[in-house]
Amino acid sequence: MLNDYDVCSFCDRVLTKDEQGLNKKILEGDARRGLCRCLSCMAEYLECEEEELRDKIEEFKSEGCKLFS
Amino acid sequence: MTKRLIYADHAATTPLSDAAWEAMVPFLRDDFGNPSSLHSWAKKPKAAIVEARETIAKCIGAEADEIYFTSGGTEANNWVINGSTGGLMISSYEHHSILNSAENARKKGRKVSFVNPSPNGSILTRNISRSWLDGVGLVSVMTANNEIGVINPIKGLVDYVHKQGVLFHTDSVQSIGHIPIDVREMGVDFLSASAHKFNGPKGVGFLYMRKGLSLKPLIFGGQQEQGVRAGTENVAAIVGMAAALKSNCDEMERNIRHLNLLASQLKAGLEELCNGVYFFGSKSELQLPGFVSASFPGRSSEGIVHIMDLKGVAISAGAACDSKNMQLSHVLKAVKLPRKYAEGTVRITLGIENTDEDVKMILNAFKVALR
Numbered sequence: 001m002l003n004d005y006d007v008c009s010f011c012d013r014v015l016t017k018d019e020q021g022l023n024k025k026i027l028e029g030d031a032r033r034g035l036c037r038c039l040s041c042m043a044e045y046l047e048c049e050e051e052e053l054r055d056k057i058e059e060f061k062s063e064g065c066k067l068f069s
Numbered sequence: 070m071t072k073r074l075i076y077a078d079h080a081a082t083t084p085l086s087d088a089a090w091e092a093m094v095p096f097l098r099d100d101f102g103n104p105s106s107l108h109s110w111a112k113k114p115k116a117a118i119v120e121a122r123e124t125i126a127k128c129i130g131a132e133a134d135e136i137y138f139t140s141g142g143t144e145a146n147n148w149v150i151n152g153s154t155g156g157l158m159i160s161s162y163e164h165h166s167i168l169n170s171a172e173n174a175r176k177k178g179r180k181v182s183f184v185n186p187s188p189n190g191s192i193l194t195r196n197i198s199r200s201w202l203d204g205v206g207l208v209s210v211m212t213a214n215n216e217i218g219v220i221n222p223i224k225g226l227v228d229y230v231h232k233q234g235v236l237f238h239t240d241s242v243q244s245i246g247h248i249p250i251d252v253r254e255m256g257v258d259f260l261s262a263s264a265h266k267f268n269g270p271k272g273v274g275f276l277y278m279r280k281g282l283s284l285k286p287l288i289f290g291g292q293q294e295q296g297v298r299a300g301t302e303n304v305a306a307i308v309g310m311a312a313a314l315k316s317n318c319d320e321m322e323r324n325i326r327h328l329n330l331l332a333s334q335l336k337a338g339l340e341e342l343c344n345g346v347y348f349f350g351s352k353s354e355l356q357l358p359g360f361v362s363a364s365f366p367g368r369s370s371e372g373i374v375h376i377m378d379l380k381g382v383a384i385s386a387g388a389a390c391d392s393k394n395m396q397l398s399h400v401l402k403a404v405k406l407p408r409k410y411a412e413g414t415v416r417i418t419l420g421i422e423n424t425d426e427d428v429k430m431i432l433n434a435f436k437v438a439l440r
Contacts, residue, residue: 005257025371025372025375026371026372026376027372028369028371028372029367029368029369029372039331046376046379046437047380047437048379048380051377052379056375056378056379065138
């Protein structure tokens with residue numbers, strides 16, 4: 001069974017581990033309430049490019065953050 | 070279209086000023102001689118160091134032979150703590166270069182005690198009990214805190230501590246070049262500074278040591294710096310530091326007015342965006358110009374900083390998470406900010422190159438980050 005962290009609350013897309021991590025990392029308040037976004041919905045919400053979010057994921061990974069794959 | 074980037078993290082480091090850069094260039098290549106050499110290649114670098122020392126001394130009301138060049142604020146702080154004798158009393162929200170040096174001294178058998186700040190962020194005379202000073206040889210309290218920007222009443226603290234026959238050091242890394250600093254007026258015995266915090270280059274700083282005092286050396290080797298700090302001088306950096314400090318001091322009144330205005334615009338805008346935002350320095354306590362420490366209850370500072378970064382705005386966080394928990398900074402713990410506020414504390418530090426337009430863009434970015 002899928003839980004709140006597994007699917008995008010806005011488009012029902014299944015989230016990757018990196019997308020789940022990004023939700024917890026930068027939109028922690030929403031994530032805690034079970035409101036998660038895929039990269040596309042998050043980019044729209046934050047008014048930025050998906051590529052910039054991917055860069056953020058790589059940045060967190062390089063820092064050794066265990067929330068990412 | 071290229072995204073416009075706004076740097077609002079000047080408490081972390083500052084851009085090199087034109088004055089510093091122009092002063093440094095000749096010594097990066099053409100005038101490369103070692104100031105200690107006996108031949109004529111030493112002349113220009115040697116003269117430049119003499120002039121830089123005089124310039125810096127003048128900026129802080131000291132005499133030239135009271136200025137000792139170091140590799141930065143961390144070395145200056147390490148030197149004072151490790152080179153002094155007797156017990157140590159330090160504030161609990163000092164920079165880690167003081168805290169960790171004191172811990173090292175404690176392991177070597179020196180007595181170390183801590184003074185806690187008041188909830189408004191200042192260290193006050195009443196926070197220091199006279200009996201605590203028994204056996205203490207040095208008190209160290211920073212001029213202004215690097216995370217919350219609150220300026221401490223150093224002169225009053227010095228007077229109190231001197232009456233007990235104890236020496237006083239202040240870490241002015243965050244303050245020098247931004248607010249008036251006069252060592253004679255403050256009465257301090259030692260003062261640390263770092264160039265990159267006042268638009269100078271990285272890797273250079275200085276220690277002011279009042280005439281007649283001494284510290285055990287930290288670095289051994291040649292006879293540079295009156296024989297107490299060895300190592301060939303980083304001439305370009307020293308010259309750049311002096312030029313940056315002079316330029317900041319010459320323009321200080323104008324800079325303070327400009328930065329205070331921008332900070333008040335920013336605070337007003339943040340109050341509109343977030344009900345219940347708390348600012349350190351919003352009441353009677355003095356704060357560094359352009360320094361905004363804002364606590365957003367119930368928010369994650371780390372999340373805010375990353376969203377601001379995505380929007381092209383560089384600020385910093387007062388808390389960061391490890392793999393499991395949010396770790397609060399030692400400063401926010403020391404001032405006993407409630408956890409709900411501390412976890413959402415960010416530091417926005419404006420610099421002289423920031424404009425009204427930058428503040429508008431910072432507020433636009435916050436609109437997204439605080440949704």
